Amino acid sequence: MHYISDVEYELEGIERVEKGEIECFETGTDIFDILIYKDRVEFESTLDDEEWQDWSCSLEEYKRVLLGKKTFLMLPQEVESYLEIKINDL
Structure with missing residues (x-):
């Protein structure tokens, strides 16, 4: 996500899923298909590479990452700019 x-x-x-308008919102990147449900987000690798395995996280964790990414994109484009996000105990 660049914008x-x-x-x-x-x-x-995600909002459509949370409201019950749809059961699953499907999106993705070059290396993952992303399936968003009310209780979880599943990442399915699109590569034939054992290094990239399927995994999942909670919807809350994914939303926190997205909001962090949005905040990051809003930062001034200066070398000194940085953003730190706490996701659970990571």
């Missing part, structure tokens, strides 16, 4: 509009698109899909 705030990319993040907003994902957040709008």
Whole structure:
């Protein structure tokens, strides 16, 4: 995601899932298909590479990452700019 509009698109899909309008919002990247459900987000690798395995996280964790990415994209484009996000105990 390189643009705030990319993040907003994902957040709008999540909102539709949370409201029950759709059961699953499907999106993705070059290396993962991303399936967003009310209780979890599943990442399915699109590569034939054992290094990239399927995994999942909670919807809350994924939303926290997206909001962090949106905040990051809003930062001034200066070398001194940085953003630190706490996701659980990671």
